[in-house]
Amino acid sequence: MEHAGRSxxxxxxxxxxxxxxxxxxxxxxxxxxxxxxxxxxPGPGFMPFAAAxxxxxxxxxxxxxxxxxxxxGSGGATAFATSRWGVVxxxxxxLFGAGFMLERAGFSIATFLMxxxxxxxxxRKRWWVTLLWAALVVAAARLLSRALGMPLPEGPLGx
Amino acid sequence: MDALHSIVLGLQVAxxxxxxxxxxxxxxVGTLIGVLPGIGPVGAMSLLLPTTFHLSPVGAIIMLAxxxxxxxxxxxTTSILVNIPxxxxxxxxxxxxxxxxxxxxxxxxxxxxALGSFVGGTVGIVGLMLLAAPLAEAALSFGPPEYFALMCVxxxxxxxxxxGSMYKSLMMGLLGLLLSGVGLDMFTSAPRFTFGVNExxxxxxxxxxxxxxxxIAEILLNLxxxxxxxxxxxxxxxxxxxxxxxxAAKWPIVRGTVIGFFLGILPGGGAxxxxxxxxxxxxxxxxxxxxxxxxxxxxxxxxxxxxxxAAQASFIPLLSLGIPPNVVMAVLFGGLLIHGITPGPLLIxxxxxxxxxxxxxxxxxxxxxxxxxLPLIGMWVRxxxxxxxxxxxxxLLFCVVGVYSVNNSRVDVYLMVAFGFVGYLMxxxxxxxxxxxxxxxxxxxxxxxxxxxxxLSGGSFAIFFTRPIAAAAMAVMAALLVVQITSPWRQxx
Numbered sequence: 001m002e003h004a005g006r007s008x009x010x011x012x013x014x015x016x017x018x019x020x021x022x023x024x025x026x027x028x029x030x031x032x033x034x035x036x037x038x039x040x041x042p043g044p045g046f047m048p049f050a051a052a053x054x055x056x057x058x059x060x061x062x063x064x065x066x067x068x069x070x071x072x073g074s075g076g077a078t079a080f081a082t083s084r085w086g087v088v089x090x091x092x093x094x095l096f097g098a099g100f101m102l103e104r105a106g107f108s109i110a111t112f113l114m115x116x117x118x119x120x121x122x123x124r125k126r127w128w129v130t131l132l133w134a135a136l137v138v139a140a141a142r143l144l145s146r147a148l149g150m151p152l153p154e155g156p157l158g159x
Numbered sequence: 160m161d162a163l164h165s166i167v168l169g170l171q172v173a174x175x176x177x178x179x180x181x182x183x184x185x186x187x188v189g190t191l192i193g194v195l196p197g198i199g200p201v202g203a204m205s206l207l208l209p210t211t212f213h214l215s216p217v218g219a220i221i222m223l224a225x226x227x228x229x230x231x232x233x234x235x236t237t238s239i240l241v242n243i244p245x246x247x248x249x250x251x252x253x254x255x256x257x258x259x260x261x262x263x264x265x266x267x268x269x270x271x272x273a274l275g276s277f278v279g280g281t282v283g284i285v286g287l288m289l290l291a292a293p294l295a296e297a298a299l300s301f302g303p304p305e306y307f308a309l310m311c312v313x314x315x316x317x318x319x320x321x322x323g324s325m326y327k328s329l330m331m332g333l334l335g336l337l338l339s340g341v342g343l344d345m346f347t348s349a350p351r352f353t354f355g356v357n358e359x360x361x362x363x364x365x366x367x368x369x370x371x372x373x374x375i376a377e378i379l380l381n382l383x384x385x386x387x388x389x390x391x392x393x394x395x396x397x398x399x400x401x402x403x404x405x406x407a408a409k410w411p412i413v414r415g416t417v418i419g420f421f422l423g424i425l426p427g428g429g430a431x432x433x434x435x436x437x438x439x440x441x442x443x444x445x446x447x448x449x450x451x452x453x454x455x456x457x458x459x460x461x462x463x464x465x466x467x468x469a470a471q472a473s474f475i476p477l478l479s480l481g482i483p484p485n486v487v488m489a490v491l492f493g494g495l496l497i498h499g500i501t502p503g504p505l506l507i508x509x510x511x512x513x514x515x516x517x518x519x520x521x522x523x524x525x526x527x528x529x530x531x532x533l534p535l536i537g538m539w540v541r542x543x544x545x546x547x548x549x550x551x552x553x554x555l556l557f558c559v560v561g562v563y564s565v566n567n568s569r570v571d572v573y574l575m576v577a578f579g580f581v582g583y584l585m586x587x588x589x590x591x592x593x594x595x596x597x598x599x600x601x602x603x604x605x606x607x608x609x610x611x612x613x614x615l616s617g618g619s620f621a622i623f624f625t626r627p628i629a630a631a632a633m634a635v636m637a638a639l640l641v642v643q644i645t646s647p648w649r650q651x652x
Contacts, residue, residue, distance in 0.1 A: 016588050020330065027337055027352070034344075034351055040618025044344035044351055047606040048337055055333040062326065079587045082383045088583065091379060091555070092576050098559050099572030111559065115552050122382070123548035133549070141556060148210045150564045 010066055012080060017063035024056035090122055106155020107145075112138045162288075165515050172516025173523055178221055181214070185222035186524045189229020190531050194237055194539045195550060199247070200230040201596075202374035202554075204490045205366045206561035208497070216498035217513050221520045223494050227487050228280060228470045228521065231430055232528045235272035235463055236539050239265060248430035248466040251438040255451065255458025262454050270398040271408055271456055272463040273532040279416045279464035280525045283471025286420050287478075288518055291507065295479035298504035303615065304622045307608035308632035310601050313482055315636045316425060318594045328594045329640075331585070335595040338363055339602025346610060358570035365493045367562050367571045368599060369486065371578025372585070372592040374558050378551050379583045398533055400456065408460035411441050419465030423472030425484065430466035430473075437465035471521060477502055478514060482601070486593050489600035 030045075031052055037043025094117045101110035115134035119125045125133065142159075145152050172178060192203040204223050211219035234249035239256035252272060259268040301309075318328035341352045342362030353359040400408070415437040422433040441461040442451045451458050476484045481503030483489040495502050500510055507514045532539075562575045582592050616622035624630045 012588060016584070016590075020334075024334075024337070030352060031340070034349065038618065039620075040613055040616075042610045042613055044347050044349040047602075047609065048340035048351060051333050051336040051340070055330060055337060058326070058330050058333065062330070079589070083587070084383055087382050088379050088580075091382070092375075092580055095375070095555060095559060095576045095579070096573060099563070099569045099576065102559075102563060102569055102572070107560075111556055114559070115556060118552035118555060123552065125548070133552075137553060137556065141560065145560065145564075149213055150209060150560070151567065152560070152564065153567075 010069070013066045014063065017059050017066055021056055021059035021063055024052045024059055028052035028056055087122055090117065094118060103153045104155065106157055106159055107152040108138050108142055108159040109155060109157065111141065165292075165511065166288075166519065168511060169515030169519030172217060172512050173221070173520040177215075178218055178516065178520060179523065181218040181222040182225050182520045182524050183527055185225020186229035186232075186527050186531065188222075189226040189231075190233035190528065190539065191542070192226070193230035193233020193235075193249075194542055199373060199377070200227045201369055201486050201490055202377075202558070203230070204487065204494070205369050205374070206557050208366060208490070208494055209561060209564040211494065212497065216495070216500055216510075217516045219494060219498060220491065220513065220517050221524075223491055224474070224517055224521065225524045227491075228467065228524065229528055229531075231280075231463075231466045231470045232273065232276050232532050233539065234466075235276070235459075236269065236532070236536070237543060239268045239272065239459070240540060241543060248434045248469075249462075250431075251434050251462045252459055254438070255453070255455050258452065258454030259456070259459065264454065266398045267400040267404050267456065268459050269536055270533065271400045271404060271460050273529060274400070275408065275412050275415065275460040275464040276467040276532075277525055277529050278412050279419055279467035280471055280528075281522065282416045283420055283423065283468040284518060284521045284525070286468075287471055287474055287521075290424075291475050291479040291514070291518075294475065295504040295507050298480050301480075301504070301628065302626075303608040303611035304626050304629040305632070307605060307612055308623055308629035308636070309480070310482060310605045310608065312632040312636040312639075313476075313484065314594070314598055314601060314605075315639045317485075317597055319639050319642075323589045323591050325642075327590045331590050331592070332594040332598040335598025336602045336605070338368070338595075339599045340606070345603065345607060356570065358566070358568050361566075362603075363574060363599075364562075364565060364571050365490065365600065366565050367574040368578050369490060369596055370558050370562050371575040371580075372582035372596060373486070374554070375575060375579025376582030376586055376592070378554060379579065380586060381547065382551065398536065404456045408456050411437075411457040411461035412464045414440060414444075415461035415464035416468045419468030420472045422465075423469030423484075424475050430469045433465040433469035434462035437461040474517075478506055478517075479504060481506070481604075483597065486596045489597055492600060 028049055031049035032045055034045030034048070035043035036045050036049055094114050098110050098114040101113070104110075105113075112134050115137055116130055119133050120127065120130035142152075173182070188203060188207065189200065192200060204226050207223065207226065211222065214222070231248055235252045235256065238249040238253035239260050242253050242257040256268045256272065259265065314332050315329070318325055318332050339362070341359055343349070343353075343360050344351055350360060415433075418437045418440060419430070419433040422436060423430070438451075438458060438461055441457050442448045445451065445455075445457065447455075473484050473488055476482045477488045477492060481492075481501065483492045483502075492502055500506065500513065558575065559572055562571050563569065565571060585592055585595075612622050613620075622629070623633050
């Protein structure tokens, strides 16, 4: 849906610039509070303050430039036209979940569940293919990690 | 130590069975990830970094280096046979390589890619041997102001050469510097931006950052595209280019090698840029530029020679100055630090076995790659038939395992996920991730050099403009910055 008088093509660019500007401004305040020190003895906040302030100013410049640019009805919005937000959410959520479960359930269970979601939901494999692949991959990864001496959490079941 | 002794030392180290094995593993994995779209050398090196903790530093660096230059070889296979570049540095190879494959000349294209890569890579190694030691000797006279100025100019050159908007690249460089400040301050040990999270006192890990920005983001982008592939198969007997092919390709190989070598040394240059420049130069010099893109052998020979020469040359600033010129070298920089070796001018003096062992192993690795990429091409082609919906869960599993096992920390997994999302958005909006990652690596060294310089000068910034090398670097940086910052307004007018 478009606003009256203009397309929403520039919106992603505007939001990105505004977010960067706000993020950098907040960081420069945080860096200032860390203590800038003096020029002959710079404090812990000196360098982050310089980087954050410069970034905030440049992001502001970008924001103004994008806002003032003629609206051509394309650009930012088309970049997200092919986005599959459902897939992005499931993949990132699954990875986050695997990280969360890794120490609680152990490597094998956490990664098995992760692979079940990725093969079954994202790749849309049949359920028995999904379970078979996930089990085989986890077993192979477990053997490989042991062979390489990588300490991975075993969880309450010891796997 | 004279040159002959150095090479003998290098041979003694590189030809040890264990180091030969690590060299083989490196070039094999490099070719593998070069062939498979979706995970680049940065991701693969980050993944394998934790597995090198138990290895000797020499073996670890030989393996990690092998992944990088091996990926340059492997990347051309998918470009030519499937029209999907396995690596960014092989994008231009696809233009003519794929057309050659469609005309039934996949064999000569693959053969020329491998042989051009071999020539470029070998000349690059010779250049590395000749240039790194004198450069390191000269760098011994550098102080903090020179280092600060050189790193500043590296970052600005990187943003200048990055794809997309220079202004946005510069912003990403600043964001990288800001993120590098997270953790304990190295002078006062005051916590900065840690928000009470213990895991952040050591800063944000390089591996989660790189894996997120490059690995996870790339997979999310790939999942948006249908992966339909038509593979043009070839027979071993058809791999050798004809006499006519050689005649047409000999000067493109020479020019590509020279271009690749010098662009590889430049910060931000590396394999990607050099392949594009080499292709553009050949097209400009050609008597028949209109045929480029329709399947000419020069369009394969030049970029493949260039990207391999650049891959070897990019080791020069890392090993002689301690300044990584691109993200791959930044990961290698991290690998050296983990093994207790500080890259810089003293590396060659203090660890001659590592330097010469790694350099000579590159010769060995190049020969291995020739064997892997010509007679075994059928194996890599079969690998291409593995569908992406089977590959991506495996790559994601390796990402989780690799990131977690660096510090046994789930916070690192969360950070990887967060940077994966940020990287996805950045790519969508045209913000290059490379300046962010490189600035992140250079940030702590840059800050140390700045604070030491200001302490030395009693707080005077004049120290950066009164010493010749620092002043020259600052002048270059200022000129590039003026061009970058004013470009949007100049374009607007």
